[in-house]
Structures are given as structure tokens and as C-alpha cells.
Amino acid sequence: MSEQADKPILTTRQGHPVHNNQQQRTVGSRGPATLENYHFLEKISHFDRERIPERVVHARGFVAHGEFEAYGTIGDEPASKYTRAKLFRTRGRKTPVTIRFSTVIGGRDSSEAARDPRGFAVKFRTDDGNWDMVGNNLQVFFIRDAIKFPDVIHSLKPDPVTFRQEPNRIFDFMSNTPESMHMLTWLFSPYGIPKNYRTMRGSGVNTYRLVNADGEGVLVKFHWLSQQGEHNLTEAQAAEIQARDLGHASKDLYEAIERGEFPRWELNVQIMSDDEHPELDFDPLDDTKIWPEEDFPYLPVGMMTLNRNITDHHNENEQIAFGTGVLVDGIDFSDDKMLVGRTFSYSDTQRYRVGPNYLQLPVNAPRPDVVVSTNQTGGAMSYAVDNRGANLHINFEPSSVAGLREADESYREYRPFVSGQIMKAPIERQNNYSQAGRRYREMADWERDDLILNLVTNLARCDKHIQEKMVWHFSQCDEDYGRRVAEGLGISVNA
Incomplete structure (x- = not known):
């Protein structure tokens, strides 16, 4: 009994004590269940929403x-x-x-x-x-x-x-x-x-x-x-x-x-x-x-x-x-x-x-000694109001009555000069192959062997025209690189 007495009392999100967390309210012991099961409805509806959308990338x-x-x-x-x-x-x-x-x-x-x-x-x-x-x-x-x-x-x-x-x-x-x-x-x-x-x-x-x-x-x-x-x-x-x-x-x-x-x-x-x-x-x-x-x-x-x-x-x-x-x-x-x-x-x-x-959210917010002062307000799941100063009626800037002010401009802003035509164009110095070739040559022998094995294993499951294009690209990086992938796939390096 002493161990039970030391435990906090189970409550709903409203703070109501939960006296029975084992059975819902029903008509008789066999049911059916009644609709006014507030604790059950809160519990199951939150369970249904426990997962937020996972990240498209970096999910795990x-x-x-x-x-x-x-x-x-x-x-x-x-x-x-x-x-x-x-x-x-x-x-x-x-x-x-x-x-x-x-x-x-x-x-x-x-x-x-x-x-x-x-x-x-x-x-x-x-x-x-x-x-x-x-x-x-x-x-x-x-x-x-x-x-x-x-x-x-x-x-x-x-x-x-x-x-x-x-x-x-x-x-x-x-x-x-x-x-x-x-x-x-x-x-x-x-x-x-x-x-x-x-x-x-x-x-x-x-x-x-x-x-x-x-x-x-x-x-x-x-x-x-x-x-x-x-x-x-x-x-x-x-x-x-x-x-x-x-x-x-x-x-x-x-x-x-x-x-x-x-x-x-x-x-x-x-x-x-x-x-x-x-x-x-x-x-x-x-x-x-x-x-x-x-x-x-x-x-x-x-x-x-x-x-x-x-x-x-x-x-x-x-x-x-x-x-x-x-x-x-x-x-x-x-x-x-x-x-x-x-x-x-x-x-x-x-x-x-x-x-x-x-x-x-605490995991995303700045540390507590950094005061967040904005005029942003509302939105889903808002549970706090950012600092707006002494007058809560003013949630805009500028104001001659109260509210927030801009930080001083005592620092010197870095202003790089940029000019040119606005366009949709690739950068000029692409050099797509030299660093890949250098990386290949700098690998230890066992790393190169592992690289070739992994590429060949995966490329073997590809259409031949894709294999040939990849071999061509690897050959531009390094002649030996392309040759070894081609040999692993059983195709000509000049295909």
C-alpha cells in the first residue's frame, strides 16, 4: 500500500482524478458503451493523434x-x-x-x-x-x-x-x-x-x-x-x-x-x-x-x-x-x-x-535568459504570448504609444556588391569529375574495392543504357574507376 500511496494520482488533461482506468462506462457489464465516456474519449482521441507527420527526409x-x-x-x-x-x-x-x-x-x-x-x-x-x-x-x-x-x-x-x-x-x-x-x-x-x-x-x-x-x-x-x-x-x-x-x-x-x-x-x-x-x-x-x-x-x-x-x-x-x-x-x-x-x-x-x-516548444525555443519579443500571435496550439512590453494592447510596430522597437544599428553591416542579369542558368565552373576522381585515387585499396563492389551490385539491377551512362561518367572521373565498374558489369568501357 505504501508504494501505491507514493504514486501521483492519474488525471485527465483537465486535471480531473481518474477513478477507473480499466473499464469504460457501459449499460450493464457487457455493454453497449455509452457516449458520455469523457475519460475514454479524451484518452483514445489523443492516442489517435499521437503521431505528427514524419519528416520527408531525416525521418529517423x-x-x-x-x-x-x-x-x-x-x-x-x-x-x-x-x-x-x-x-x-x-x-x-x-x-x-x-x-x-x-x-x-x-x-x-x-x-x-x-x-x-x-x-x-x-x-x-x-x-x-x-x-x-x-x-x-x-x-x-x-x-x-x-x-x-x-x-x-x-x-x-x-x-x-x-x-x-x-x-x-x-x-x-x-x-x-x-x-x-x-x-x-x-x-x-x-x-x-x-x-x-x-x-x-x-x-x-x-x-x-x-x-x-x-x-x-x-x-x-x-x-x-x-x-x-x-x-x-x-x-x-x-x-x-x-x-x-x-x-x-x-x-x-x-x-x-x-x-x-x-x-x-x-x-x-x-x-x-x-x-x-x-x-x-x-x-x-x-x-x-x-x-x-x-x-x-x-x-x-x-x-x-x-x-x-x-x-x-x-x-x-x-x-x-x-x-x-x-x-x-x-x-x-x-x-x-x-x-x-x-x-x-x-x-x-x-x-x-x-x-x-x-x-x-521548449526544445526549439531560445534559452530562458533570452527574451523573445515579437508581435506574432495566434495560430494553432499557441500557448504563450511573446513579450510586447508593458502595454498589451499594442501588437504592432511602429507605435508612438508603446510596444516594441527595432534594435540599434551600431554594428557595421556586411554589404557585398552583386550585379548581373537575372536569369536561369547553371554556374560556369562546373568541373563535375575532377574531385570525384581525386577522391577515388586517394582511397585505400580496400575502400576502392568496396566502392566498386557496391556500385556494381546496384548497377547490375539497372537497365543497360543506364549502366553505360554511369560507366562513361566514372571514366571521366578516373580511367581506372570506369574500367573497373565496366568489368564488374561485363560491358565495354567505351559503350
Whole structure:
């Protein structure tokens, strides 16, 4: 009895005590049930609505919390040389973070051992509000223009008729998209199946700008380097894991944190002057390209440590929302064509999935000491009113009576000069093959063998004309690359 007495009383959402949670109200012991079963109706109708729409991409993921500690420097220079973002400027400054790792193509209950890019999204809860760094484990992407995003995802998703992921559909699209060769070379190598979330790297993929107090800007790419090392799986190793566990990576991360083995990643940046860089054989804003490390070295910025697990999967994982447009002062957009499209798409997705007031949820809101002051109001599931000042009658700006005011403009805005005709056109320096070829040549022998095996296994299920187009593309990347794929498929490299 004492154990029962210590338990809280079960109630309805209205706070009414529930005296019988075992039977509904019926006419006699056999029924029928009566309509006025308020507790049952509340309970079952909420159960019917427990799931919100799953993400179209990144549906399966896992969340953990931690902190980011700044070095106060970017490489050997004070961080203030490049950016006025407060979270970077002081050595030892700690910023709370929440991170969501994910697969990309599979549904909410799919395997974490699938060959698939991995999402690597970090929410920094800074003094100036939230900053979301939304990236992947691989440094590049399949396409360079956001208008193709629905197409590439449709090709990778299950067939709309058979509902099976079909190599013929995937490589049909890729064979007509030469810029995808670099990503495919990474994806079908062992890097396409990270061993777990703790031992994979992260990358912002897109190019951003850092802006300092003088209004000077540089281009920047962000990278997370795992302090646990980088470890990947072969197809055979992944199949063995998948046969017994669909969520091995989530389990690994959760259990490591529970044991007190807190995983860490060092944040590094690459910096480039903000111009077109005609000396390069690629456009630095092209996210199918890597900035060569020998020319643009990695510069350490700080260390992230994950030290706390979530307490509720739905509230902290399903409802957490990231967006590439969530930036703080000192970090700015570049003209990256993919970044602009992602910035609309991500926030639009969250408003659809979670609702127009998704930013009021604790997992998405800024930290408590950051006061949110807006004139936004209403909408589904609104449960709070943002700060409007002392006079609640004024929910507009400007007002000579009360309300909110704009922040001062004491900082110097970065104003890059842009000119040109408005057009629909590809970038000039595409160079779709050289970096894919370089990646192929830099692989260890066993990685190349695994890459060829994985490509041949999948391309063998494709139409011959698609096989021939893919062999041609791989041959443009590297002669040996194309030859080995052709031999594996039993076709001529010159077909």
C-alpha cells in the first residue's frame, strides 16, 4: 500500500482524478458503451493523434544535449578577427547545444545501418538566440541548385508504385546529373555507412559568411571532427547489424552517454576570401565540391561535448526543428544556391509538421535568459504570448504609444556588391569529375574495392543504357574507376 500511496494520482488533461482506468462506462457489464465516456474519449482521441507527420527526409533520428566550449581563437588568430559572433570570441565560453543525428532517405522506423547520408544538425542556444548548423556527415551533396532537391529525393525514395527503393530509378537520375559523381563516390564507399553516430564526422556542406565588428566578411565552411575517430561499415557488416537491430546507432549513443562516456567533436572551419576565386577550377559556392585542405586548412574553433540524453522521444526528437536560416549576428548567408532554397524549405517544413507555433516548444525555443519579443500571435496550439512590453494592447510596430522597437544599428553591416542579369542558368565552373576522381585515387585499396563492389551490385539491377551512362561518367572521373565498374558489369568501357 505504501508504494501505491507514493504514486501521483492519474488525471485527465483537465486535471480531473481518474477513478477507473480499466473499464469504460457501459449499460450493464457487457455493454453497449455509452457516449458520455469523457475519460475514454479524451484518452483514445489523443492516442489517435499521437503521431505528427514524419519528416520527408531525416525521418529517423536521435537527439542528445550537451555544450560547446569555444577556444576564443580561429586557428592561431583571435576569433574576433573573422566574426563578431559572441559564442566564439571568449576562451572557455560555454554554449548549450542540442544535436540531432539522422538518416536521410528511410522512414521513421527504418534501419540505421542503411547506405545513406547522415544528418548532423546542431542547435546552439547562444546569448543572442539560437543558431542552427544543419549539415551531413559527408562534405558534399548530389546537386548544386535547390530546384532539383525534390527530384533527387524522389529518385532515392521508394518507387511510388512498388514502394521499393530501386537502383534503376536512382541511377537513372544520377546518370543524367553529372555533378552527383562526387557524392556517389563518397556514398558508395565505406563512408556511406558510418559505424555509429559517435564515430562519424559532420559538415555544414553549404558555404556561409563570417562577419566581424568592422563589417568585413569571409566565406566559411564548418566541419565537426569526431574525437572518437572515424569508423565505417562495409555492406556485409551493415547487413549483419541490420538483421538483428534497426536502431543500433541510437542505442550506441544513448548507452555511451548513460555510461558517462561523453562523445566529443571539435569544430573546425575553412576560410576563404569573399570573391569568385578565378584561380580555382570550381566555384567555391558549389556544394558538390570540397575546398582542398592543402589550400584552405582546417582551423580549430572549439569543442562540443554531449553529456545528457533526452527524457522524451516525441517532445525532444520528433518535434525538434532546425533551419539553415537560423543564424546569429556574425554569421551570415552566402550566395550558395542550395543554401537559399534550404532556408525556405526547412522552416516551411516545420510549420507544416509541428505547426505555426513550433518555436514556442521548449526544445526549439531560445534559452530562458533570452527574451523573445515579437508581435506574432495566434495560430494553432499557441500557448504563450511573446513579450510586447508593458502595454498589451499594442501588437504592432511602429507605435508612438508603446510596444516594441527595432534594435540599434551600431554594428557595421556586411554589404557585398552583386550585379548581373537575372536569369536561369547553371554556374560556369562546373568541373563535375575532377574531385570525384581525386577522391577515388586517394582511397585505400580496400575502400576502392568496396566502392566498386557496391556500385556494381546496384548497377547490375539497372537497365543497360543506364549502366553505360554511369560507366562513361566514372571514366571521366578516373580511367581506372570506369574500367573497373565496366568489368564488374561485363560491358565495354567505351559503350
